[in-house]
Amino acid sequence: MSLNKLVDMQEALSHATTLEELQGFVEGLRDVYDIENLVYHSVNASGGQYAALTYSPNWVDRYIERGYERVDPVVQGCYKRFTPIDWKALDWSGKPARDFMGEAVDAGLGNQGFSIPIRGPSGQFALFSANQKDKDDSWAKYTDERVGDLILIAHYMNEKALEIEGGPAHGPVRALSPREKDTLTLLALGHNRAGVAEALNISENTLRVYIESARFKLGASNTVHAVAMAVTHGLIVV
Amino acid sequence: MSLNKLVDMQEALSHATTLEELQGFVEGLRDVYDIENLVYHSVNASGGQYAALTYSPNWVDRYIERGYERVDPVVQGCYKRFTPIDWKALDWSGKPARDFMGEAVDAGLGNQGFSIPIRGPSGQFALFSANQKDKDDSWAKYTDERVGDLILIAHYMNEKALEIEGGPAHGPVRALSPREKDTLTLLALGHNRAGVAEALNISENTLRVYIESARFKLGASNTVHAVAMAVTHGLIVV
């Protein structure tokens, strides 16, 4: 059923090289999936935000201006989750939350919604949401049918957004040798040199060679730097 | 097509309260989806690992004993990704990687595979993989048809695993004060104590208080450990 759509989607995404094109992609997707609103919203590890969405610019401006992300149950609820969720299942019990939804509907949003939280390396977080004015039963049918597609799209889109935005940001780092990874991993876990040397069954002298070669490869100025870089670049898993 | 299966799956998962039951769930899933092997493997932020899988115990033991996670292109490749990927698209160019695959096939694994990386809050990372002995074209057809289901299952399973295991499991990490964050951030960027103290315009003595209080809060055994923990827990952004 959805395979053709998905193939088209990937095809369209593969050519995107700017964030503006992602905006166009989201708008196209809205037609393909016959839905009123789609939103991709990314918050990277440094707090930088980016969104590609089909809400009215007025609503977006108002949202940003008044800092509604601090009230919005979708954002607040999804930040702690990592599986898709229907907006009905979120906590709307607070008065600010209900007022917010009232305003949102006035601004043209639908009453139904469905969001997919996405997480990338290094604390990156994004939300992909579908929104529509609909009755409960037909909305449930709609989401049941498309949730699989939407999850895939959300992830591909997030990958593309990160590729565009964050790609060449952090410079190239040479891969570490197995021993170098072992060394940095154990250091990151809190062992000192003597402990690491013992754990790896090598002399502390040898260990130092690994630390220094890792430092050299990463362009790090000391051990702390090297370990931090290895962690943030995903070279070691702690 | 897959809706009934998914409903059954969620139903089965909702009753799970122990990690052992997840193991049983994975085994059941293997039959439902007519695949040779399924693997759920989670690494939480504290380095704790948990797996529910259908590989032979011998292979699992061998994998752990020899630290194959450092060689396995599936683990290494997926850690940097966050969209599903076929194992063929991974980097198998190194000799250790090829040797590893040879051993894996000898141990009964199929030659084809497909993995879904999953990320949760606070650096939690998991992999959900499907594995089978198959030809390229029929495997491509299989994955195309089921990738949507598998992604959903992977996410629900990860949610359940974290719910069971996660809650109060990984020790509480107290929030860092602004000065402590500044300190660890600059240390992570490669400055030594003197440099950080100068950058923050405080004495090196004062700086030490921050390092030690941060270490204490994080339960870290030294500066390297504290910085690594702060990075992996997303307390600082490097």
Added chain:
DNA sequence: CGACACCTCACCATTTATGGGGAAGGGAAA
């Protein structure tokens, strides 16, 4: 075969980090 990367070990002098102690002012919460 030769280049190259990797793993292993050693020594020395010096710089740097750590552990543990004490102290004082400011602010916020209870």
Added chain:
DNA sequence: TTTCCCTTCCCCATAAATGGTGAGGTGTCG
């Protein structure tokens, strides 16, 4: 108001990390 926490500063002795250099063996790839 009292109690925390945050911020800032100081001292000392000891443990640990660093910088630089040298050198032997293994394995892989062209």
